[in-house]
Each structure stands twice: as C-alpha cells, then as structure tokens.
Amino acid sequence: MKTTPTPNDFELSCDAQGRWVCRVAGGEPQVGVQVVRSFPLSAPAEAISIVGANGHELVFVERLDALDDIRRAAVAQALAEREFSPVIQRIRAVSTFGTPSTWQVDTDRGPTELVLKVEEDIRRLPGQRRLLITSAHGVVFDIPDRNALDRASRRYLERFL
Numbered sequence: 001m002k003t004t005p006t007p008n009d010f011e012l013s014c015d016a017q018g019r020w021v022c023r024v025a026g027g028e029p030q031v032g033v034q035v036v037r038s039f040p041l042s043a044p045a046e047a048i049s050i051v052g053a054n055g056h057e058l059v060f061v062e063r064l065d066a067l068d069d070i071r072r073a074a075v076a077q078a079l080a081e082r083e084f085s086p087v088i089q090r091i092r093a094v095s096t097f098g099t100p101s102t103w104q105v106d107t108d109r110g111p112t113e114l115v116l117k118v119e120e121d122i123r124r125l126p127g128q129r130r131l132l133i134t135s136a137h138g139v140v141f142d143i144p145d146r147n148a149l150d151r152a153s154r155r156y157l158e159r160f161l
Contacts, residue, residue, distance in 0.1 A: 010059045012050065012074040020078050022050050022058050030058055035078035041125065048075060085142045086112070088133070091153040097160075100136070107141065114141060119160050131157075 011023045015031065022033040030052045038047035050059040064072055086107035095102040103114050115136035116122070123132045131143040143149065146157060 010050070010071070012071060012078065014077075022052070024058050033058065035075055035082060037079065037083075040083070041130075048079070050075075085140050087142045087144060088149075088153075090150060091156040094156045094159070099160075103156075105141070114139070116160070122160055124161070 009025055012033075012035070013021050015021050019031055020033045020035065021029045021031050023029045032053040034051045036049050036051060037044055038049065045064040046062065048061040048064060049057045050061070052058050061067065061075065064075060067075065086109045088105050088107055090106040091103060092106060092111075093104040099116055099118050101116050103116060105112060105114060114133070116133065117136045121134040123134075124130075125132070129145045129147050131146050133141040133143065135141065143157075146154065149157065
C-alpha cells in the first residue's frame, strides 16, 4: 500500500527492542520497517520510502520537509541509524601504494583503520570532488571534497586515483 504522507497518514516509532514500527492510516502496526533514501547523494531529502519487513513500500515521502516536526524527526532518526558513513578528515598513513593496503585515517567519528582491497573501491562521483571509499569490511567512508584535505592526505590519495 503506497501513500503520500500528510500529517496524519502514518506514525513511525521505535519499539522496546529497537525495531522501527510504522502504522499507516490507523492500520495494523508493521514491525521491523526500514527507512531508505532513493537518491542518498543527489537528493537526500527527497524520495524516501518506508519499507515493510516483506520488502513492500508502505509509505513514500516525496520531500522530508513536507512532514510535520514529529514525523520528520522520526524519519531522520531512522535514516541516521541505517546510514553509517564516516567522513575522512585526514589520511595519516598508507601501508603500501598497491592493493590491498591498510589506511590509517582520522574521521569525524575518531581515528580508525580501513583496508582498501582494490583501487576500484574508491568511487569518484561525476561532476563532484566527492569520493566514496568502500573498505574490505563494507563500510563506506566519505570524502566530501578531496581538495579540502591537507596536502599529505591528497598525496596519499593521488597514488590511488
């Protein structure tokens, strides 16, 4: 059942076990829903779906700012829990300039280490200075503007681009 939300169309909350629950238009609560963005990089505040445990879309949110404060906060919280993408602020060291290589980096969540399996795990976004780096463990690290990195970090990065 797909619906365009209005302030009273759906409720989104977290239950005692930490699972997201959605109730559409006073219907039965759907437990274990996921909130996903259709276009997380190009339009992060548009085209957001609340998908049931069975994979079917329950609610389609055209624009996040069209929701009231309570629903917008719940959707934003569910998205934040789902989307873990640390931002690399500095590359401190790289074990080797071939792959696989181990990178020592500082992120917005603190220092960490990532393993780059192949150079193709560094994705350039078309028309942007942004890079997405997928580690061997599947964590996607974000570099919003590679030119904003310090000189040493840019040098490490240039070896792989």
